[in-house]
């Protein structure tokens with residue numbers, strides 16, 4: 001049995017009284033989940049909507065707690081790390097990580113960055129060893145599959161596109177994924193939301209189709 005961890009990061013809800021306000025990235029991620037679950041109904045599924053319920057930002061006390069050895073942590077420090085421990089536990093269990101995210105200001109939304117800051121834990125997610133020379137950081141986790149679903153208002157953020165150099169969402173998440181133990185990375189994107197034209201309709205339809213196909217394909221692999 002595999003565990004699918006599904007994180008939605010848009011501050012928009014999946015369904016609203018006015019459907020024009022519905023989150024596109026959440027809709028595409030849900031398409032993946034629907035197909036995945038119809039193929040693998042017995043699998044373990046963990047869901048968080050961090051756009052609606054954002055994780056706390058880390059602070060100086062959080063860093064202090066992380067760097068205090070477990071047997072010397074105070075009860076306040078344990079309490080400080082409770083959310084991080086919980087989010088890390090969900091990540092640890094996950095074989096497949098599905099994150100849906102809007103592009104905000106050419107990068108990831110603050111709640112998603114807050115989630116990454118909470119789960120990136122020294123001696124849990126990654127190890128740090130200066131004997132490795134100039135590359136002291138190595139992931140501890142391994143074998144995870146990552147699907148990033150994104151939606152953006154403009155277009156041309158992909159390889160060779162006219163705004164590729166402005167895309168700080170996909171490349172950033174991919175860089176971080178390595179430190180979550182990700183070994184297979186897939187990205188599904190929807191573009192042109194701000195234009196609301198035929199290109200947008202096509203882009204959403206294509207993303208929905210690809211999400212379904214990828215879910216069916218990945219679910220068939222054991």
Ligand SMILES: Cc1cc2nc3c(=O)[nH]c(=O)nc-3n(C[C@H](O)[C@H](O)[C@H](O)COP(=O)(O)O)c2cc1C
Pocket residue numbers: 010011012022023024025026101102103104105106107151152153154155193194
């Ligand atoms: C605060 C904010 C910032 C945005 N910044 C960008 C941007 O930098 N580039 C872009 O192409 N679209 C940008 N957009 C458009 C969103 O990426 C687009 O509406 C996307 O569909 C949002 O995802 P969602 O539909 O899942 O909520 C921004 C939208 C908002 C609300």
